[in-house]
Amino acid sequence: MIPNYLQTEFEKIISRSYFSKKIRPIREKAFNSLMIDGLPQKKSESWRFTDLSSIKNGHFSISDKNDAPKKFIKLPKYGFESFKTIVIYNGHYQEDISSLPDGIELLSNIDYMEKHSLYVKQPYMSSFDLLNTAFMDSGMSFVIRKKEKVSTPLRLLFIYSGSNNIMVSPRIHLDLEHSSSLFLLEQHVGNCDEYLYNGSMIVNIEEGAKLEHVRIQNNSKKTINISNHHIQQKQQSIYRFNQIAFGSSLGRVNLHANLIGQGADCSLNGLSLSSGKQHLDSNITINHQASYCKSSQDFRFILKDRSSGVFNGRAIVQEGAEKTDSNQSNKNLLLSEHALMNSNPQLEIHNDDVKCSHGSTTGSLDNDALFYLRSRGIKKDDAIGILVRGFASKKVDSIKNDEIQTYVNEHFDKWLN
Known part of the structure; x- marks a missing residue:
């Protein structure tokens, strides 16, 4: 079951003439699946402690051109002036003030998909992935060519301002070809209330490539931020992820990493800072499918007032993934007797020759x-x-x-x- 407003908004988005007609059947297939599956319920283990009533009982409208900025955006106020920046404002790509480092090719998602026979990369079809596919708007694809070492960091700057009750669904593809490297900052800022962000980032890291990815989520405390990250790693590739989360009334990152090449190295880290009645949730899965891979999950939460947090961390070691080295750590600091933390580290091991560990601690100041x-x-x-x-x-x-x-x-x- 899905909220009625999603049906209304879906009819609006498929009627927009400036979207390619080739995308329509992809949207329709995803939306039909979403109608069957519905949004997650609390009986689902990974959603047991996260309340989605603000989405189910709200009414969010898809962003349109009137939600674009009414005046020139001054980028220096957002910091990181040494970075090259792609600006997405209320769901709209701002090409005139955006810039790319040398060595990166930027494609629209339709151009990217046509190169891949209109295949939509979707390695894990959760309800929010389906919602993103049905409503994907500011889609873009970045390709870092073989052996290209991008020396200047790239920032994806998502700004939310002015309009309320907007729903945006960015779709980002990022391909790092053989032995390439990139430093990526994903920054979310804004003062908009009653805002729903449901974004997907789909990353493919080829053999010997390296991606350092920092995500800063610092939205208004009345927004909803759902982020879906899908990472696929080939042989000897490296992925380093660090999230710092301050904002949103409901903030959740769903991160799924598939290690499919021998010797892949995946390190996922997070620091969540909540206050008031905020709820911040990190839902992490690393799937070891090849031998000699290494992974780590290290997430920390600091909670004030009546805020709450969730850590669902899962490491899967498939049969045949020998010599896996995987560890999990979740440490949580409660600064109020009313703060609440739910932690659920999990190991699922189908192989004997592995080294795996996990642990979780929650407490107050010493x-x-x-x-x-x-x-x-x-x-x-x-x-x-x-x-x-x-x-x-x-x-x-x-x-x-x-x-x-x-x-x-x-x-x-x-x-x-």
């Missing part, structure tokens, strides 16, 4: 450490800040970019105070 700092003349709030920063620092320090570290530390201090 009173002994707090007492020690106070006994040295440090004010209570300052002492709390020292301990909380120490808990978060490992995740911030794992981001190998000074500009991003500075940005995160500044926003972390604002959040903490």
Whole structure:
């Protein structure tokens, strides 16, 4: 079962003449499947602790051209001036103020799909993937050619502002060919209320290629942000993911990594900072399908007030994936007796010759450490800040970019105070 407004909005999007007619049957197939499957229910294990009533009981309209910016966007206010930036404003690609680093080819999704015989990459058909496919709007594809080492970082800047009750569904393809490399920043910012973002990013990392991917989610605390990431890694490829999540009333990242080539290396990291009644959810799956692969999941949550968090982390080792090395860690810090954390690390192993571990801890500040700092003349709030920063620092320090570290530390201090 799906909300009635989705049927109305779907009829609107398929009637828009500026979308290619070749996309229509792809949309219709996805929407028909969505109508059968419906949106997730709480009886689903991976959605048991995440309430979707704000989507099911809301009424979101697809973005149109009137939601584009009414005045020139000043990029310096969003930081990271040394990065090349692709700007997507309320779901609309802003070509006139966007730029690409040398070595990257940008295609529209229809051009990309025509090169692949109109095949839509969709390795895992969840309800929100189907919703994205049915409503995909600002679609684009980036190709990094064989052996191309892109020296300038690329930022995808998603800005939400002005209009309320908008639903946007970006579809990003990213292909890294043999032995190429890229540093990617995905940044979500805005002050818009009652906003639904349901995006998909589909990444293919060929043999010997490397992608460093940082995601900063810093939306208004009244928005909904659902992000679906699908990663496929070939032989000896490397993927490094770091998420910093501050914003949204409901924020969830669904990340599925398939390690299909021998010796692939996948490292997934996250730091979520919630306050008020925010709910931040990380749903992570790494699927080991080849031998000698390595993976890690390390996610930390810091929760204030009446906020809540979820970590669902799953590592699967398929039969034949010998010499797998996989570890999971989830550590959570509660700064309020009313904050709530649900943690569910999982290992599913179908092979004997592996090295796997997982663990989860949830607790409050160490009173002994707090007492020690106070006994040295440090004010209570300052002492709390020292301990909380120490808990978060490992995740911030794992981001190998000074500009991003500075940005995160500044926003972390604002959040903490």
